[in-house]
Amino acid sequence: MRAIRFEAPGGPEVLQLVEVDTPAPGPGQVLVRHEAIGINFIDTYQRSGLYPVKLPSGLGSEAAGVVEAVGDGVTRFKVGDAIAYAGGALGAYAEHGVVATDRAVKPPAGIDARIAAAALLKGMTVEAFIRRLHRVEPGEVVLVHAAAGGVGQIMTQWLKALGAVVIATVGSEEKAQVVHDLGADHVILYREQDVAAEVKRITGGAGVPVAYDSVGKDTFEGTLASLSRRGLFVSFGNASGPAPPVDPIRLMRGGSLMFTRPTLFDYIATTAELDASAAALFEVIGSGQVKIDIGQTFPLAEARRAHEALESRSTVGASLLIP
Template identity: 70%
Template sequence: MRAIRFDHTGGPEVLTLGEVPVPEPKAGEILVRNQAIGINFIDTYHRTGLYPVKLPSGIGMEGAGLVEAVGEGVTRFVPGDLAAYASGPIGAYAEFHVGAAERAVKLPAGVSAQVGAAVLLKGMTAEFLIRRCYPVQAGQTVLIHAAAGGVGQILVQWAKILGATVIATVGSDDKAARAKALGADHVILYRDQAVAAEVRKLTGGAGVPVVYDSVGAATFEGSLGALARRGMLVSYGNASGPAPAIEPGRLSRMGSLYLTRPTLFDYVATTAELDESAGALFGLIAAGKIEVEIGQTFPLDQARAAHEALESRATVGASLLIP
């Protein structure tokens, strides 16, 4: 099968297309013939070495397609099922992918492989952030960075479903229009406006109880400055580089703030948690309450171009590789 590999860390140029054997499912595993592959920032973290992996390595965590074969003892799937996965093992940028059956989910009727691959990792990330990491309540005002991105778009829509007022940050007028179309009440152009100052204006000086920040280094100080007393900064990504180290006393001096750096995999650690998270997500999609935008697709052999687009923030919504 064709698969994207890399044998040393670095920029998008380290990604190469090669031929490798089709894996065989072991006990408890399924083999999926990928129809679509999700592209996520975590893939760039593996490629650059920010999140170390054993080299040489495949790349990619998310995909969806038809179950081709099942290993011994698997009852959760049968061949022909449409399945999606987002929990590894690494190596989804390929025509086939093998993984634990208990870490994959069936796609319900009406959810295609492309939508499944575009939304599972991003959508479950949004679910745990907004329902469990910091449970947003009706009437609260929240700040969502990168609101036109894959996770950001879902966060905006989910926050509105919960009855929150949404302040969104984006990098361009086009992305501002997209965030507003999804329900954002206020949009800040972070390249032109001081985020913390704008948030204070919009909240009568109070700040917000929670900031969802996937950008990292470039937005960290503004995020802290936008928080209300006892507010929480949920730093869940590093699109501009890792957030800087912080001395704990600063959190005290700035209003007894909270800082957390969560990861999806600690919130879907069990199969029951995985199914509940995916079920909540697919329920809202099926009800027409969450729109999934597939902003761009790339052939498998253009994984390098896909990473270049993602890291330059030129993408909108979700990006897919098509085998």
């Protein structure tokens, strides 16, 4: 089968398309024929060495397709079933993948492979962060950075479904229109406007009780200054580079602020948590309250170009590799 591999950390140029043996499922595993592969920022962190991985390595942790073979003891899936997964060993950038059945889910009818691969990791991240890490209440004002991206679009729509007031930041007028159309109440062009000043203006000087920041270095100061007293800063990405260290005294002086750096996988650590998170996501998609925008697709062989597009922050919505 064809797969993407890399032997040393670096830029998108380190990604290579190679021929490798199709893996066989072991006990408790299934072989998945990939129909769509999710592209996520964490893939670029692993490729660059920001998140070190053992090399040489495959890449990618999210895909959807059809079960082609099952290992011993498998009862959760059968050959021919639709399947999607997010997490586990790296290697989803390939025509096939092997996954443990307790780390995969069965998308319901109406959720095809492309939607599942575009939504699963991003959507479960949103579910965990707005329903469990911090339970957003109706009328609560929430700051969402990179709102036109894959996570940001899902978060904006889901927050509106919960009755929140969404202040969204984006990098261009084109992206501003996208998030307006998704229901954002206020949109800030972070490259042209002072985010904290705009947030304080919108909130009458109060700031926001919670801010979700996947951008990292470039938005860190603005996010911190946008919080209300006892506000929560949820830092969950490094699109512009890692956020700087946080001085606890600064959080105290800022108004007893709270800072967290969560990862989805601590919120889907058990199969029951995984199933519940995926079910909530598929339900909100099925209801029409959250629509998944697949802004761009790339052939598997063009993974390098896909990473260049993602890291230039020129993409809108979700990005997929198609085997």
